[in-house]
Amino acid sequence: MPDTNPIQYPAPQADISCFPHAYSATESAEIFEQLKTDLDWQQAQISLHGRTVPIPRLQQWYGDSPYTYSRLHMPARPMTPLLSRLKDRAEHLTGFTYNSALCNLYRHERDSVAWHADDEAELGINPAIASLSFGGDRIFQFKPKSGATLPFDINLKAGTLLLMKGETQHYWLHQIPKTNKPTGERICLTFRMTYS
């Protein structure tokens, strides 16, 4: 049975909580392998200072509508049966409904996602974003946009569900930094509701 008691992080102007045991270690290992082979992982390219560079992770978008994220355009693509099952569990635990998933595969400790807020117009105001982690542990960092309060880190382990909601995206940025310590591969599914 999943643990249904979330840990709430006491950050001001944010609503961040996490369910550390949404999936057991055994379930998480099986889900990781299946996601790795099932999903259509691609390394997108972005244009940076007039040059085209590959982003430092593999990604795929699954949702009813297309999505634009950091100037990357991703066409609509139906969720796989496994993604739909994982989405159902995320909905049950968090009490929100999602219609899409931005999936990330960090191949090793040098893959990353830079500081950003999930604040695209398609997400509406005060979006609820539920992210499920599988594979190796990674540090997920939060810092306030204003610099008024302290940054903090969460160690995201396999089977953890992290929920960001309320005003979090207005006031805070998040990132997965590169590290020198070997981490192994990690998959993170971020479920969202998008409005077209």
Ligand SMILES: O=C(O)CCC(=O)C(=O)O
């Ligand atoms: O990998 C993660 O935990 C975060 C991914 C993320 O922030 C995103 O896809 O917007």
Ligand SMILES: [Fe+2]
């Ligand atoms: Fe994000």
